Amino acid sequence: MKTMTNIRLENITKTFGSFAVITGLDLTIEAGEFFTFVGPSGCGKSTILNLIAGLEPATGGEILFDGRPVSGLTPMERDVAMIFQGYALYPHMTAYENIAFPLRMKKEHAVRIDSEVRRVADMLGLGEYLLRKPKELSGGQRQRVALGRAIVRKPKLFLMDEPLSNLDAKLRLDMRAELKKLHRELGITTVYVTHDQGEAMGLSDRIAVLEKGELQQCDVPREVYRHPANTFVAGFIGNPPMNLLRAAVVRRSPLELDCNGTVIAPPVDAAPSSDEVIVGIRPEDITVARGPDETTFEATVSMIEPAGSTFLVDALWGKTPIRVVAGPSEVIREGSEVRLVLPLERISVFDGATGRVLQR
Amino acid sequence: MRQAGKVFAVIAVAAWSIAPFLWQAVTSVKPDAELARLPPLLPVGPTLEHYRAVFTGASFLRIIANSAIVASSATLLSLAIGSLAAFGLAKLRVRSRGLILLFVLSASMFPPIATVSPLYLVIRALGLRDTVWALIMTYTTFTLPLTIWVLTNFFRGIPEEIYRASLVDGCTPFRSFVRVMLPLAAPGIATTGILAFIFSWNEFLFALTFTATDASRTIPVAIALFPGLHEVPWGDIAAASVVVTIPLVLLVFLFQRRIIEGLTAGAVKG
Numbered sequence: 259m260k261t262m263t264n265i266r267l268e269n270i271t272k273t274f275g276s277f278a279v280i281t282g283l284d285l286t287i288e289a290g291e292f293f294t295f296v297g298p299s300g301c302g303k304s305t306i307l308n309l310i311a312g313l314e315p316a317t318g319g320e321i322l323f324d325g326r327p328v329s330g331l332t333p334m335e336r337d338v339a340m341i342f343q344g345y346a347l348y349p350h351m352t353a354y355e356n357i358a359f360p361l362r363m364k365k366e367h368a369v370r371i372d373s374e375v376r377r378v379a380d381m382l383g384l385g386e387y388l389l390r391k392p393k394e395l396s397g398g399q400r401q402r403v404a405l406g407r408a409i410v411r412k413p414k415l416f417l418m419d420e421p422l423s424n425l426d427a428k429l430r431l432d433m434r435a436e437l438k439k440l441h442r443e444l445g446i447t448t449v450y451v452t453h454d455q456g457e458a459m460g461l462s463d464r465i466a467v468l469e470k471g472e473l474q475q476c477d478v479p480r481e482v483y484r485h486p487a488n489t490f491v492a493g494f495i496g497n498p499p500m501n502l503l504r505a506a507v508v509r510r511s512p513l514e515l516d517c518n519g520t521v522i523a524p525p526v527d528a529a530p531s532s533d534e535v536i537v538g539i540r541p542e543d544i545t546v547a548r549g550p551d552e553t554t555f556e557a558t559v560s561m562i563e564p565a566g567s568t569f570l571v572d573a574l575w576g577k578t579p580i581r582v583v584a585g586p587s588e589v590i591r592e593g594s595e596v597r598l599v600l601p602l603e604r605i606s607v608f609d610g611a612t613g614r615v616l617q618r
Numbered sequence: 619m620r621q622a623g624k625v626f627a628v629i630a631v632a633a634w635s636i637a638p639f640l641w642q643a644v645t646s647v648k649p650d651a652e653l654a655r656l657p658p659l660l661p662v663g664p665t666l667e668h669y670r671a672v673f674t675g676a677s678f679l680r681i682i683a684n685s686a687i688v689a690s691s692a693t694l695l696s697l698a699i700g701s702l703a704a705f706g707l708a709k710l711r712v713r714s715r716g717l718i719l720l721f722v723l724s725a726s727m728f729p730p731i732a733t734v735s736p737l738y739l740v741i742r743a744l745g746l747r748d749t750v751w752a753l754i755m756t757y758t759t760f761t762l763p764l765t766i767w768v769l770t771n772f773f774r775g776i777p778e779e780i781y782r783a784s785l786v787d788g789c790t791p792f793r794s795f796v797r798v799m800l801p802l803a804a805p806g807i808a809t810t811g812i813l814a815f816i817f818s819w820n821e822f823l824f825a826l827t828f829t830a831t832d833a834s835r836t837i838p839v840a841i842a843l844f845p846g847l848h849e850v851p852w853g854d855i856a857a858a859s860v861v862v863t864i865p866l867v868l869l870v871f872l873f874q875r876r877i878i879e880g881l882t883a884g885a886v887k888g
């Protein structure tokens with residue numbers, strides 16, 4: 259087996275003309291890691307993959323594979339396989355020829371090529387479509403051919419740009435499982451881009467959240483979810499997103515906050531820079547009150563939306579809208595008052611001016 | 619009503635373009651006696667005499683062969699050089715490509731009559747007078763600007779991601795050109811190929827200037843040299859014209875499908 263490759267991005271910048279897309283990106287992707295970039299549209303995710311692949315030169319900074327700079331090396335010399343956001347299949351070739359193409363370029367033996375293509379096609383459920391041209395395939399089938407073309411060989415590095423975006427829910431789950439299995443079996447370093455949080459959480463060893471070409475947070479999925487580094491990450495990661503409420507600082511040390519008339523004292527590690535902070539509470543951390551010894555508040559339920567095994571509850575805390583995820587056993591009715599618990603240990607507190615988290 | 623109008627318009631345009639050719643075809647089978655009279659419109663006693671006249675004596679076959687060699691060599695050369703240049707201009711990092719394209723275009727702006735005498739001197743200096751090479755070289759250079767322009771646009775139209783995918787899959791740029799880009803530009807290749815071929819097949823001025831004997835003479839020149847001392851052999855000229863037009867018609871029909879067909883369907887999202 260090939261030794262695994264780690265990738266280091268050192269202070270990478272990328273500008274198109276005068277437009278800066280990436281500004282000083284600095285991170286290491288460990289050997290064998292499944293590393294995911296998430297971020298809103300246009301934040302530079304595809305650009306980063308192109309830089310790593312060697313399809314675009316970086317404007318500044320250095321990319322290293324296993325400590326060796328790779329600038330000037332072609333994608334072939336870097337030995338990467340890539341799934342493009344727009345599939346980029348070869349329209350004049352059948353699905354079979356598309357998948358076989360990278361092996362043909364490596365001058366593999368014909369018999370081996372055939373068995374490899376069929377193995378991958380079976381795995382992706384493409385068996386009966388192998389002789390069709392891309393224009394005769396559905397979007398999901400095309401995406402699977404693109405996937406097959408990348409995973410048919412064993413490169414140093416996989417780069418995947420939203421490889422499952424066009425599949426239906428079930429197929430997406432199946433493919434996700436296949437990718438995970440594939441990664442576990444081959445252990446090839448994988449850099450992944452997705453819009454789908456569930457995908458990012460479920461697949462990745464670590465997640466990097468980007469906005470406007472800047473790294474917001476880079477950590478294991480659980481940490482990013484549990485302890486978002488700033489209000490952007492808090493609002494971006496999680497579905498439904500974290501509740502972000504303004505709160506006034508009542509006392510600085512120890513910190514006491516007036517959150518919508520309820521005084522709370524969540525644990526923090528740094529002092530806020532102004533008299534206002536932002537409090538972040540995950541919808542599923544809020545529970546319906548049962549005992550007396552809790553910090554609670556009264557809210558009016560405005561809407562209940564069944565979401566499979568749970569309920570999405572929209573409520574009004576005074577004038578502030580707040581989202582709650584309620585378990586199936588809770589008895590809540592639309593229009594009624596409900597007493598909810600503020601989970602002090604799980605509340606994030608962000609600086610009102612900078613948006614940075616004040617804990618840890 | 620509108621349908622009828624459309625049909626009428628199509629027939630009118632078709633008649634307008636085909637009429638001269640039909641006239642030639644009719645003339646080519648008219649006996650000499652009927653040539654200069656107008657009725658009858660169609661020949662009373664159709665004859666193949668003119669065709670026989672054209673093909674007797676080995677020289678007309680020789681001349682057709684010359685034309686075929688010159689036109690296909692010039693077309694192939696123009697396509698080979700032009701597609702490589704166009705690929706580079708469209709897909710590789712080339713500085714000031716706009717300027718290069720303008721320069722290429724400007725080369726085709728000189729009227730042939732202005733370049734014929736300097737070119738004649740060059741050809742003579744190279745010792746290529748009265749050889750097919752003189753014409754092949756000239757036609758290649760004259761068709762290149764169009765080839766480069768049309769093909770550059772074709773290559774530009776191929777999604778960047780497809781080219782990038784081929785690089786990731788292990789192609790060098792040249793390999794990608796051969797295996798991926800060229801097949802996808804096939805409609806453009808067919809179009810420019812036909813145009814270059816027709817130009818080279820029909821060209822008259824340079825052919826007249828650079829050739830002297832049947833060793834390199836091409837069809838348009840040969841037909842122009844048909845007229846004898848006292849009379850113009852209209853029938854023979856018509857027969858020759860029909861014979862040399864047929865390959866062009868066949869060529870266009872052969873490649874028509876390729877030209878129309880869009881090749882990149884289904885390659886990329888959306």
Ligand SMILES: Nc1ncnc2c1ncn2[C@@H]1O[C@H](COP(=O)(O)OP(=O)(O)OP(=O)(O)O)[C@@H](O)[C@H]1O
Nearest residue numbers: 274277279297298299300301302303304305306343
């Ligand atoms: N060749 C280019 N020239 C100029 N600007 C570009 C070019 N490529 C990308 N950009 C710009 O760079 C920014 C980042 O683009 P990129 O494709 O990396 O975004 P992304 O994060 O992949 O977005 P999405 O999620 O929509 O795919 C965008 O604002 C885009 O307009």
Ligand SMILES: [Mg+2]
Nearest residue numbers: 303304343419
């Ligand atoms: Mg993208």
